Amino acid sequence: MSADEELLEDLLAGKHRALARVISKIENRSPGYRDLVSELYAHTGDADVIGVTGSPGAGKSTLVDKLAETYRDRGETVGVIAIDPSSPFTGGAVLGDRIRMASTVGDMDVFVRSMSARGTLGGLSTATADAVKAMDAFGKDKIIIETVGAGQNEIDIVRTADTVAVLVPPGSGDEIQTLKAGILEIADVFVVNKADRDGADRTVQELRDMIQLDEGGGMAGGSGHHSQEVIDAHDDWDPEDDIDEADAETWSTPIVETVATRGEGVDDLLEAFADHRQYLVDSGEHAEQVRGRYAEEIRTLLREDVNAVLEDRLAAAGGVEDLAEAVRQGETDPYSIADDVLAPVETCLDDLEIDNG
Amino acid sequence: MSSEQEQESIRCLVAKVGLDGHDRGAHVIARAFRDAGFEVIYSGLHKAPEEIVQAAVQEDVDVLGISILSGAHDTLIPKIMDGLEEYGAKEDTLVLAGGVIPEEDREELMAEGVAAVFGPGTSIEETIEFVRENAPQR
Numbered sequence: 001m002s003a004d005e006e007l008l009e010d011l012l013a014g015k016h017r018a019l020a021r022v023i024s025k026i027e028n029r030s031p032g033y034r035d036l037v038s039e040l041y042a043h044t045g046d047a048d049v050i051g052v053t054g055s056p057g058a059g060k061s062t063l064v065d066k067l068a069e070t071y072r073d074r075g076e077t078v079g080v081i082a083i084d085p086s087s088p089f090t091g092g093a094v095l096g097d098r099i100r101m102a103s104t105v106g107d108m109d110v111f112v113r114s115m116s117a118r119g120t121l122g123g124l125s126t127a128t129a130d131a132v133k134a135m136d137a138f139g140k141d142k143i144i145i146e147t148v149g150a151g152q153n154e155i156d157i158v159r160t161a162d163t164v165a166v167l168v169p170p171g172s173g174d175e176i177q178t179l180k181a182g183i184l185e186i187a188d189v190f191v192v193n194k195a196d197r198d199g200a201d202r203t204v205q206e207l208r209d210m211i212q213l214d215e216g217g218g219m220a221g222g223s224g225h226h227s228q229e230v231i232d233a234h235d236d237w238d239p240e241d242d243i244d245e246a247d248a249e250t251w252s253t254p255i256v257e258t259v260a261t262r263g264e265g266v267d268d269l270l271e272a273f274a275d276h277r278q279y280l281v282d283s284g285e286h287a288e289q290v291r292g293r294y295a296e297e298i299r300t301l302l303r304e305d306v307n308a309v310l311e312d313r314l315a316a317a318g319g320v321e322d323l324a325e326a327v328r329q330g331e332t333d334p335y336s337i338a339d340d341v342l343a344p345v346e347t348c349l350d351d352l353e354i355d356n357g
Numbered sequence: 358m359s360s361e362q363e364q365e366s367i368r369c370l371v372a373k374v375g376l377d378g379h380d381r382g383a384h385v386i387a388r389a390f391r392d393a394g395f396e397v398i399y400s401g402l403h404k405a406p407e408e409i410v411q412a413a414v415q416e417d418v419d420v421l422g423i424s425i426l427s428g429a430h431d432t433l434i435p436k437i438m439d440g441l442e443e444y445g446a447k448e449d450t451l452v453l454a455g456g457v458i459p460e461e462d463r464e465e466l467m468a469e470g471v472a473a474v475f476g477p478g479t480s481i482e483e484t485i486e487f488v489r490e491n492a493p494q495r
């Protein structure tokens with residue numbers, strides 16, 4: 001048995017160190033990591049994946065800790081991936097989320113893993129998705145991804161999750177205005193954490209207004225859960241009004257207040273997660289989501305592979321530096337170089353088509 | 358395949374165990390490691406040996422740096438080493454100790470599997486150099 005096969009076997013057998021090693025291989029993109037991840041797929045699909053995002057210091061880690069603790073009380077195993085996308089020029093980072101996750105220390109059935117960006121943010125969402133696969137295959141029931149919510153890359157990261165909670169602490173009014181488009185798009189549940197602070201009610205109201213505005217005047221009943229009336233009303237929904245959603249149930253983003261430091265509101269939040277999960281399955285959106293995710297993964301992998309082929313071609317043609325210098329000297333131009341570099345690849349592909357045809 | 362561009366980084370856990378509340382040295386080391394380009398996870402104060410082991414295993418760190426100024430190193434460090442062994446992580450983790458550790462205790466710690474001891478006043482550069490040279494290749 002090869003070392004990697006052994007590693008995979010140990011992971012599937014529930015050995016913590018094997019899971020840790022596999023995630024490292026994924027992060028490092030060690031030789032053979034792709035085969036390893038490819039083997040993992042057959043064993044995945046059972047975990048619920050939850051994303052927790054929000055501005056720095058919103059209380060994400062504290063809340064994730066309490067979520068993990070509550071899941072454990074219910075007998076479920078938990079994996080946590082805490083991502084710190086900020087790394088200075090040195091490439092080094094102090095990963096500080098773990099320190100807040102102390103409620104479950106000593107319990108190996110909560111597996112917390114900290115990850116940094118290592119210079120390439122784009123790669124981080126792939127690494128996150130693969131690490132989720134590893135935890136899923138290991139047998140974790142719930143997997144929570146924590147990341148700071150700022151830009152597109154973080155949005156890509158939380159897309160790995162089935163359900164995304166966005167933390168909005170009290171007094172984020174201005175922020176709500178500026179983040180509006182981005183967070184509305186990704187939030188499945190809003191969490192007004194630090195609800196012990198002044199202004200929580202106002203923040204809840206601001207979020208509610210924003211959601212209603214987005215839903216076109218609150219047709220779906222504002223925030224909260226779907227009452228039976230609302231669902232019934234869908235039966236005679238005017239299809240002109242809402243063509244795509246004529247039959248499907250719609251999801252209206254609920255707002256849950258929490259005090260993470262004291263564990264308050266955590267049960268309500270878990271209920272909202274469970275409701276969203278149910279909605280995803282019932283509406284068929286889950287299948288859609290998963291398909292979309294895999295499509296993106298396939299594209300990303302292919303792009304990586306093709307890029308690698310191109311880098312090899314470039315190197316074979318003398319390296320991009322020399323070619324660029326040749327352009328600077330007026331000897332050639334980028335278009336000609338691109339054609340020349342790609343020509344052998346194209347010839348190869350043409351030959352293939354002839355062979356097959 | 359050639360696309361598998363490796364992106365390795367040295368991962369370190371800087372750990373404080375037991376009742377020891379002296380955390381300046383641990384902060385200095387954590388920051389220095391970060392500036393050297395390492396990924397650092399800091400345990401926080403007052404951790405039990407099992408908690409340190411759990412973090413070291415799950416985070417799959419290359420380097421475990423234990424900072425102790427309380428004088429309890431001779432009981433706490435062996436517990437951590439045993440825990441690492443239990444998870445099969447002892448052999449390929451570089452374990453360092455720092456803080457106030459008397460000269461005469463060092464040999465015993467080295468026998469337990471600690472690779473080096475860095476007392477007050479050791480140069481940061483030297484420490485980082487040591488980590489770069491001795492971090493496990495795996």
Ligand code: B12
Nearest residue numbers: 377378379380381382422424426427428455456475476477
């Ligand atoms: C500052 C200090 C305090 C501060 C701590 C503030 C803080 N948040 O850290 C305060 C006033 C709170 C304090 C309290 C106490 N202290 Co005090 N304190 C010191 C003092 C004077 C300096 C420590 C320090 O911060 N140095 C600066 C840092 C940067 O250096 P460092 O920690 O040694 O770290 C360097 C190296 O050791 C190494 N290193 C350290 N950790 C690591 C880890 C790794 C991985 C690596 C590679 C290297 C490394 O690299 C660092 C940089 O060079 C020392 C005496 C001394 N000279 O060491 C006593 C000392 C540590 N304290 C001592 C004592 C007894 C106490 C108290 C019990 C006193 C009391 N009776 O109340 C309390 C206990 C507090 C507690 N809860 O643990 C004793 C310990 C005796 C022992 N070990 O046998 C000492 C040695 C003083 C003495 N000579 O008696 N203390």
Ligand SMILES: Nc1nc2c(ncn2[C@@H]2O[C@H](COP(=O)(O)OP(=O)(O)OP(=O)(O)O)[C@@H](O)[C@H]2O)c(=O)[nH]1
Nearest residue numbers: 056057058059060061062100193194258259260261
């Ligand atoms: N008052 C109050 N403080 C809280 C609450 N939740 C978290 N905090 C505090 O907010 C601070 C930041 O908490 P973290 O959990 O580290 O926040 P985070 O969002 O994970 O932070 P980053 O990962 O650094 O972005 C800590 O001091 C927490 O104790 C809460 O509900 N109420």
Ligand SMILES: [Mg+2]
Nearest residue numbers: 060061096097
């Ligand atoms: Mg955090």
